Ligand SMILES: NC(=O)c1ccc[n+]([C@@H]2O[C@H](COP(=O)([O-])OP(=O)(O)OC[C@H]3O[C@@H](n4cnc5c(N)ncnc54)[C@H](O)[C@@H]3O)[C@@H](O)[C@H]2O)c1
């Protein structure tokens with residue numbers, strides 16, 4: 057999946073046409089049958105939004121790219137629109153234009169909201185971001201109720217349940233179409249594991265389950281491929297580094313926000329997987345925070361098979377090591393309370 061996306065990016069950068077015949081054939085489409093797909097980025101002028109918009113502009117599966125923010129979108133859209141790739145770009149600014157931005161969307165990506173500063177938890181963002189997400193989701197329910205939603209805004213463990221409640225109230229909830237984006241945890245786990253195992257990162261995969269905050273992020277290094285049989289103390293260190301990956305970036309940025317570039321990469325990777333699923337590409341599997349019955353919690357991140365309707369199958373956890381079983385029990389109370397906080401907020405007003 058990753059190599060095909062890199063291929064797509066390379067092709068987009070080197071081709072004056074939207075996508076090459078070879079690429080179209082590799083995806084199993086005739087050039088006539090590549091579907092039109094509209095992707096919307098809400099918060100497109102932000103630290104994540106800008107590079108994510110760039111990466112979506114490079115994605116040949118996108119035919120229409122709609123960039124929305126409360127400020128500065130016209131400049132971002134004008135800039136990105138000059139890139140000679142398939143999609144037509146439009147920029148929208150201000151709430152009065154949100155409906156037009158969302159209309160006919162296939163995939164809506166939401167990186168709108170404030171990022172952390174050193175010393176903050178993701179939950180400290182709740183007070184501001186919960187309201188932002190709630191109003192954006194109300195607009196999604198109104199203007200593009202069938203779109204696949206990729207939630208990036210933190211705290212993901214609460215913003216996804218908020219979105220679900222907003223959609224339920226509007227009568228548009230489809231649990232197959234709501235995703236919390238946890239791909240950055242997988243990206244980090246792959247990178248850190250490859251470093252420790254001394255294997256080429258391109259061939260590494262590591263499932264990451266649970267949620268997206270601190271101990272709720274549970275990388276399953278026992279299932280990492282290729283197997284490296286790392287000693288337990290190294291697995292513990294890798295787990296901790298993956299759980300604290302966001303904080304590592306927040307501290308290094310020293311007050312200037314959180315991960316933006318790696319997040320844009322991860323967000324583009326996940327949106328690409330959703331588009332492939334919608335287009336009927338078989339065996340597209342990514343980890344994501346979704347409505348789930350894998351544990352006793354109503355939402356949980358695990359491997360998910362993506363298809364024409366969004367989630368095709370939520371996959372189970374597989375065999376866990378004792379250390380991972382312990383991690384699973386540790387994460388449940390925090391994840392439960394973050395989910396409940398989101399549900400309560402959404403139903404308050
Ligand atoms: N899921 C993840 O793995 C992950 C990773 C990194 C960051 N994040 C989260 O993503 C969010 C954005 O981070 P960032 O660094 O891009 O922040 P940022 O402040 O640089 O950008 C956020 C953008 O959202 C816009 N915005 C605010 N309210 C809006 C609204 N009502 N409608 C549309 N746009 C609105 C702002 O104008 C700004 O352009 C944060 O909540 C951050 O914690 C999540």
Ligand SMILES: O=C(O)C[C@H](O)C(=O)O
Nearest residue numbers: 172210301302303314315
């Ligand atoms: O750490 C953060 O606040 C941003 C994001 O959730 C991350 O994992 O980088």
